[in-house]
Amino acid sequence: MKPNLSATDQAFERQVVRFVQRYGPKVDESWRTRAVQQRWQARLTEYGWSVPSWPKQYGGPDWTPTQKYLWYRTCARAMSGYAEPDAIARVGPLLIQWGSQAQQDEYLAEIRTFAQQWCVGYVEPMVGTDLRLFSTTVAHDGEGWHLNGCKVAVFDAQYADKMCCLVCLKDRMSRDESGQRFAFVIVDMHSPGLTLHRQQTLDGESVFRVEFEQVHLAPNCIIGPVGHGGQHAALMDTHLFGVLGRSGVVGAQLELLQQQMRGLAEEDELQRRVSEAEIELVGLEALEIRFTDALQHNLPMPFPLTLLRIRASQLEEKMGTLLVESFGYYALPYPDEITSHNESEIGPERVSGAKAASRSRLAQLTKSAYMDTSLDLQDQLARVLKL
Amino acid sequence: MDFSFTEEQTLLEDSVARYMQNDYSFDDRQKAVKSELGFSQDNWNTFAELGWLGVPFDEANGGFGGGAVECMVMLENFGKALVVEPYLATVVLAGGAINHGGSTEQKAKYLPGIIDGSKQAALAYVEPQGRFNLADLVTTAKAEGDGYVLNGYKAVVLNGPSADLLVVSARTSGEQRDQKGVSLFVVDASQTGVTRRDYPTVDGLRASEITFENVKVSADDVLGTPGEGLATIEQAIDEGIMAVGAEAVGCMEVLYKDTVEYCKVRQQFGQPIGKFQVLQHRMVDMFMEHEQSKSLMYMAAMRMDEGYGPQAQKAVSAFKVQVGKSGKFVGQNAVQLHGGMGMTDELNIGHYFKRLTIVDTLFGNVDFHLKRFGQL
Incomplete structure (x- = not known):
């Protein structure tokens, strides 16, 4: 048993982190901006990395499961709000x-290159x-x-x-x-x-x-x-993106939370809950790594994929809740299109953390309530486990 | 990144799992619990013959040279069978302290007796006022002549009743809670001045309250440098956490599976109770708690085997927090889902619940390790 990545995988991860830093959105950019998306997509296509989950003969990069996991985790961690386009994560595998043959010829290349x-x-x-x-x-x-x-x-x-x-x-x-x-x-x-x-x-x-x-x-x-169609719908739900590597999202939330905590005095109770959530994050990573390891070595799945989805959702919700609480009064500002147009961020940098922070504060509010249909997923897991 | 076992680890797991399945029934366990000794000497002899008592020790001392992963593999299976033989006390805690703190001569003197099963041992490190703080000691050891004189009181010493050897923590200098000034002594349990009060514990084991009154210890029986014993206890305790944590993971697996089976059979209102959605969600949660604990167990064991230090300690504390929470959840819900029957001694369910509850307390509960995790 070895907890660390192999030298090859470490090098791969470094390469991926560099790529994401260079071509992902900067702190003051948003995924919602078309130009930001297009810059990212152009680089992905150039590197041949646009369709990590597709087989090689359809233009996939032929990454190992571990490499896919590292890619997903890095993207999730570094780029708040990033999601692999549905076309690539879900439609492509379905096609x-x-x-x-005619449909594949007509659409796959267009999807792969973001055309x-x-x-x-x-x-x-x-x-x-x-x-x-x-x-x-x-x-x-x-x-x-x-x-x-x-x-x-x-x-x-x-x-x-x-x-x-x-x-x-x-x-x-x-x-x-x-x-x-x-x-x-x-x-x-x-x-x-x-x-x-x-x-x-x-x-x-x-x-x-x-x-x-x-x-x-x-x-x-x-x-x-x-x-x-039912079978196809199930296939669409087995895509790994958005399930595997979501610890990256939670990791980014934790980082933001720790940043927030540094500005707060006398918050022992909150600190305790942050430690609790941090341990759950370690647990989620361990689950993900176990799952990836089984994929990597072609072993039977240690547990159903749904478990990862439930845990990731629950933990994003928990971190979202903690973040909203850590914002204190700065949970209130709601930057709409009219008042935030061309204006600087509301509140001092120290509490708002980074630019576009009140937008991300709102995102945390939403996350705290609903990341995924985790109650439905529990039913789903109950069926998979044949309870 | 690799979660697979080596061939030796797989063989070890197979051997322990097979033994527990074929030769360690719940009824036999209950008989042993009610016997005078509190465990089966025959089983202990078999453990020795199979080489299990030597797993964590170096080959130089007659051991197997195993690490945290080997211990985990064994103890997870011990947990499934609710093993009562004092492996934790003798091999992991006392043996671990001697192994990490002792000189070459001390190891050669004490470990072979532990490995061949002829000596039972215990780690006497708890004091009534200290709770989980390993340095909170009022037991003293004063230098006198070429040795020491021990005075004090040790609480809830696991396996105290059977122990031939006691590894005792005592203060040789400093104030009550100082990190410095803690020393470890190997004491013969039959020595003059050592008095025990023995009792059973709720999870079916045995423990003692032990008083030390002017007990003479030779300087040769101080483990390591006098005053620097705390690090040794800490390491032995972290290994103890890995051991009971693995046991707890084994317990949770049994409880989850038994509960699922029970809910398929037990009928209410014309259908198996497992059809009720509320119960299904509970069982899904039990499943997830077990899997999370297991994943953190693997991570912690791998970190421990990389080398003992802050990173390993942090992983161990994370594991202990998870096991404390999950164990409580799985244990309580297994009893709950079994209904009134779960409360009786006849089913094994309640016995697993008790063990899980005690595991949370041992070596620091959820609150304690949450704090330690935050500080590391």
């Missing part, structure tokens, strides 16, 4: 496993994670496929060229009793009949409700064999 932006349409109002309740429908009317319904909580819809959308399929070939089958379909975001409605989250970020009214789809819009 690689289930897409037709095309994608979003994922999954959640529907009042549906949660119960697939049976999905009602967004694709039907064939004799002339072509038409899409009707609504998706909510869609990220990046404002930039997207395409949507990968989970639908119920109503076609003449359906044979099961409900007449419904699930599938993912490819939707052109500029289609007539498709409308975007902005929804604002607690921290002022944007997500979208996307409505479809008789949206006409291309003939080869369906991904893979019809009726495996």
Whole structure:
């Protein structure tokens, strides 16, 4: 048993850290800025690092599981709010496993080089994670496929060229009793009949409700064999990004928290809770490393991946809570578009920590309440464990 | 980064696991607990024959040359079977103190008897007023002639009733809580002036309150440099934490699995109680607590094997905090989910719960190690 990285992996990690420092967003930049994203994406493409989770023959960098883990952890740690685009983390693997040759030829290279932006349409109002309740429908009317319904909580819809959308399929070939089958379909975001409605989250970020009214789809819009949508959805949920390496996010939160604590006197109770959370972070890292180690050596998984998702969510929430408390009165300012335009940060640097801090303070507020559907995930884990 | 065991470690684990499965039943354990000795001498002899009592000691002294990972592998399986034989007291604590603090001559004098099973030992380091502070000592050792005279009182000495050898901490200089001035002595338990009051502990082990009244100790039986004994105790205690922590991880695994099985069988309102979502979430939490403790155990064991120092100490404290919390959670919920039956002595559940509760207290509880973690 050895706790430390091999020399090769250490060198890899150093290279990755340098890359992220050089090309990731600077302290005063935000991921929401298109220019920042484009700079990052151009470098990723140049290095051949844009699709870490894809197989080599589709342009993946052929990293070992340990290297992937280090990449994810470094990105999570260094770049607050960074997320691998859904196109790469979720749509790509779906197309690689289930897409037709024509679909792969048409889309994969575009996705890999960021030439095309994608979003994922999954959640529907009042549906949660119960697939049976999905009602967004694709039907064939004799002339072509038409899409009707609504998706909510869609990220990046404002930039997207395409949507990968989970639908119920109503076609003449359906044979099961409900007449419904699930599938993912490819939707052109500029289609007539498709409308975007902005929804604002607690921290002022944007997500979208996307409505479809008789949206006409291309003939080869369906991904893979019809009726495996459930299976496909499960595949999308097994992507490692956003699960493995999330200790990096928590590590960044802890760093911010410790920075905050230095300015505070007489906070023994808070200090105690920070130590507690720090130990939980050590525990999360240990879980991640165990999981990665099993992937690396092709061993059976020591525990289901869901466990990592639950723990990471719980811990981000806990750190978020501690951070909000550590901000004291500076938890109050809410910088909206009007008052923060061209203005400097609210409050002295010492308490606000860094530029764009009140924005990140708001992000912590949101995190403290809801990082992930951890209650649903507990149900999921209960099923996996066959309780 | 590598979590795999060496071939020797795997063999050791297989051997311990097989023994515990085939030859260490819960009923036999309960018989041993109720016997006069409190454990099975036959088992102890077998442990010696299998070489287990020599695992942490150098080959030069007849040991196996193992480290924290070997200890972990064994003790996790001890925990699953709730082993009552005094491995912790004799081998890990007293043996560890002699191993880390002793001279070549002292090791050669004492370790072979521990390794071959002929000598039982105990570490007498707790005092009633000291709680978890290892340096809080009012027991004194005064230099007299070419030796020392010991006076004082040691509390809750694990394996005290059976110990032939006592490793005793006492103050040779300084004030009550000074880091300096702590010395360690090897004392023959049958010596004049040593009196014991023996009793069982709630987790089925045995301990003693021991009084030292003008006990003469030769200068040859001081472990290491006089006044510099604290570091040795600290290391032995950290190894003790690894040992009981691994036991606790073993206990949690058994409790989780037994609870899941029970909830599948036990019917209420026309269905197995495991169908109830509230109980499922509890069991998911139990599973996660166990896995987290296990992961921190691996990290701490690997850090200890890299070399004993602040980084290892910090990892050990993190592990102890987790085990304290998780052990309590898993133990209490296992009892809760077994309902009233979990409260009785007939099921093994309650016995695991008791052991887990005691493990949290041993060598410093959650609060203590949280503070230590923050300060390291």
